[in-house]
Amino acid sequence: xxxxxxxxxxxxxxAEKKLVNGLLDRAxxxxxxxxxxxxxxxxxxxxVEPLNEGSETPTHxxxxxxMGPDRATEAIRKGLSMxxxxxxxxxxxxxxxxxxxxxxxVLAETIKSGGYDLVFCGTESTDARMSVIPAMxxxxxxxxxxxxxxxxxxxxxxxxxxxxxxxxxxxxxxxxNFPAVLSVIEKINEPRYPSFKGIMASKKKTINTKxxxxxxxxxxxxxxxxAWSVVDDAAARPPREKGExxxxxxxxxxxxxxFIFEKRIV
Amino acid sequence: MSNxxxxxxxxxxxxxxxxxELAAFGKRIGAVTALVLAEPGSGAVIAxxxxxxxxxxxxxxxxxxxxxxxxxxxxxxxxxxxxSHSPKALLISTSARGKEIAARVAVKSNSGLITDAIDLSxxxxxxxxxxxxxxxxxxxxxxxxxxxxxxPSAIDFTATxxxxxxxxxxxxxxxxxxxxSINNMQPAVKGxxxxxxxAKIVVSGGRGTNGDFSKVESFADSLGAxxxxxRAATDAGWYPHTHQVGQTGKTVSPQLYVACGIxxxxxxxxxxxxxxxxxxxxxxxxxxxxxxxxxxxxxxxFAVLPQAEAAINAKKHA
Numbered sequence: 166x167x168x169x170x171x172x173x174x175x176x177x178x179x180a181e182k183k184l185v186n187g188l189l190d191r192a193x194x195x196x197x198x199x200x201x202x203x204x205x206x207x208x209x210x211x212x213v214e215p216l217n218e219g220s221e222t223p224t225h226x227x228x229x230x231x232m233g234p235d236r237a238t239e240a241i242r243k244g245l246s247m248x249x250x251x252x253x254x255x256x257x258x259x260x261x262x263x264x265x266x267x268x269x270x271v272l273a274e275t276i277k278s279g280g281y282d283l284v285f286c287g288t289e290s291t292d293a294r295m296s297v298i299p300a301m302x303x304x305x306x307x308x309x310x311x312x313x314x315x316x317x318x319x320x321x322x323x324x325x326x327x328x329x330x331x332x333x334x335x336x337x338x339x340x341x342n343f344p345a346v347l348s349v350i351e352k353i354n355e356p357r358y359p360s361f362k363g364i365m366a367s368k369k370k371t372i373n374t375k376x377x378x379x380x381x382x383x384x385x386x387x388x389x390x391x392a393w394s395v396v397d398d399a400a401a402r403p404p405r406e407k408g409e410x411x412x413x414x415x416x417x418x419x420x421x422x423x424f425i426f427e428k429r430i431v
Numbered sequence: 432m433s434n435x436x437x438x439x440x441x442x443x444x445x446x447x448x449x450x451x452e453l454a455a456f457g458k459r460i461g462a463v464t465a466l467v468l469a470e471p472g473s474g475a476v477i478a479x480x481x482x483x484x485x486x487x488x489x490x491x492x493x494x495x496x497x498x499x500x501x502x503x504x505x506x507x508x509x510x511x512x513x514x515s516h517s518p519k520a521l522l523i524s525t526s527a528r529g530k531e532i533a534a535r536v537a538v539k540s541n542s543g544l545i546t547d548a549i550d551l552s553x554x555x556x557x558x559x560x561x562x563x564x565x566x567x568x569x570x571x572x573x574x575x576x577x578x579x580x581x582x583p584s585a586i587d588f589t590a591t592x593x594x595x596x597x598x599x600x601x602x603x604x605x606x607x608x609x610x611x612s613i614n615n616m617q618p619a620v621k622g623x624x625x626x627x628x629x630a631k632i633v634v635s636g637g638r639g640t641n642g643d644f645s646k647v648e649s650f651a652d653s654l655g656a657x658x659x660x661x662r663a664a665t666d667a668g669w670y671p672h673t674h675q676v677g678q679t680g681k682t683v684s685p686q687l688y689v690a691c692g693i694x695x696x697x698x699x700x701x702x703x704x705x706x707x708x709x710x711x712x713x714x715x716x717x718x719x720x721x722x723x724x725x726x727x728x729x730x731x732x733f734a735v736l737p738q739a740e741a742a743i744n745a746k747k748h749a
Contacts, residue, residue, distance in 0.1 A: 264543075265537075266544070288527075291679060292562075296530050296546075297533070297544065297546065300502065300531035300534040301534045301537070303535075304506070304534070304535040304539065310503055310531075310611060313527055333619060333626075335619040336616075337501070338614045338615040339501070339611050339612065340614060341611045341612070342610070345610075350672075351672070351679060352672045392573075393541075393542065393543030393544065393575065394543040394570055394571065394574075395571060395573055396568055396569070396570045397571060399566055399567070399569070400567050401566055402560075402564060402565055402567055402705070405709070405722075405723040406725075407721075407723070407724075408724055408725035408726050410721050410724070411728060413734065416738070417728040417729075417739075418735045418736065418742060421689075421728055421739040422739040422742035422743050423742070424710065424725075424726045425654075425710075425739075425743070426746065430631075430708065431655075431743065431746075
């Protein structure tokens with residue numbers, strides 16, 4: 166079987182983020198693989214590894230697919246060192262400022278020609294946090310949507326996949342035939358750290374860089390100028406004023422309660 | 432006549448509190464049309480509850496496919512109503528499900544989408560609080576019908592009852608929307624505590640609890656608060672993942688946030704720094720959480736919280 170995992174390079178989620186002209190300043194911060202995508206890669210690895218057991222060249226493969234600037238190869242390399250087999254990066258200056266509708270279009274066009282059975286995603290990127298790309302991909306591809314999975318069971322010979330969708334609403338058990346788009350929640354597994362062997366092996370793995378025309382999308386369909394929504398203005402929130410800090414001298418709890426009464430919160 | 436379409440969220444025959452909120456936002460833009468997608472025979476009960484709000488018209492579409500096939504079937508129905516009624520905007524409440532419905536409808540109708548707005552003006556300028564509340568952004572949709580998902584509890588409003596007209600509509604569900612079968616649905620068990628994102632007060636525990644949330648929970652209960660947890664606490668399995676506050680969890684903005692044994696890494700701050708008032712309890716005087724706390728208590732939460740709880744209970748019964 167063939168699995169694609171959509172991954173995104175994002176600013177380090179532990180770093181302060183800045184806006185420049187209403188767009189995220191991606192150049193000025195450390196960029197990493199979106200950590201929620203690691204769960205998607207891990208889940209895909211857990212599916213193909215037992216299937217590839219004992220075979221010299223793997224017949225069941227994982228391809229990472231990413232849209233981003235050329236430097237996104239750093240994030241992709243991490244996914245390859247975890248064990249994904251190869252990667253496709255769609256990189257084109259015309260893509261700058263693309264919104265979710267444009268991004269989903271480029272990813273869907275790329276996936277369409279790959280002959281994949283399953284596409285895995287994280288539930289969201291830690292920068293935009295929209296959680297819409299997996300649903301948009303399923304809609305654009307006309308594939309089954311199995312998102313927010315906390316459990317994934319794949320029946321390779323039966324071409325079937327079952328998930329438990331876990332959200333605030335509850336747990337839904339769902340099933341569909343291949344092909345399907347899945348997103349996985351961070352509780353699903355514990356992503357592995359790349360081993361030294363994995364890191365060395367990743368250096369020999371192929372990252373195919375494609376332009377927009379390679380995937381069959383016109384530059385006029387993407388980018389900031391054709392975005393479906395526009396930012397009017399953006400402003401940094403003023404920093405919070407630092408309040409009082411007191412050492413607990415046996416009456417810290419009383420002080421805490423007193424503060425709440427003073428504020429008339431209860 | 433310009434109207435705005437709101438998608439009514441409901442479960443087990445009861446409307447969500449977000450329905451009234453969407454109606455209140457919708458009224459700023461135009462006359463409100465509420466769309467109810469329900470199981471056959473259950474639409475009228477849901478529509479009846481909507482009379483508590485200012486709504487001009489209720490559209491009811493009933494189909495067994497909504498429960499059987501979920502989001503893709505719902506998106507089909509919403510998109511077909513969008514096409515036949517041409518509203519000025521479509522409002523949906525922010526949730527995993529709401530955002531995914533919005534996503535599919537946006538693709539189907541080639542419309543712009545703005546997620547998780549905290550405010551919406553009459554001329555459809557949406558306000559978002561992004562990067563964990565460190566930036567406030569105004570934006571608008573420029574293509575198609577604006578589709579905007581709105582964060583729960585983003586508006587305070589007084590409900591005005593109305594007498595909406597009710598119309599039954601039929602919707603076509605495509606074969607593609609039926610690719611997924613939902614075989615079983617187990618609704619989340621609601622505890623006695625308020626929902627994290629809707630609570631006026633949130634009390635959260637972190638690494639400093641060492642896995643014992645009992646003091647955090649009982650202190651929270653004395654205040655009628657929701658309980659949250661840092662990523663360190665949920666990763667350690669000390670508290671359910673659904674209670675995680677922070678960048679990869681929930682974003683909360685309550686009247687009062689009490690951080691107990693939480694150091695205050697950016698990860699966590701991103702989920703709570705827009706709270707009106709913040710109190711921090713931590714043993715480490717250098718913990719970064721103190722930089723944003725209105726009151727910081729340097730001390731052991733296992734001593735401080737029970738004492739505060741006793742004082743609050745004493746006041747309540749005084």
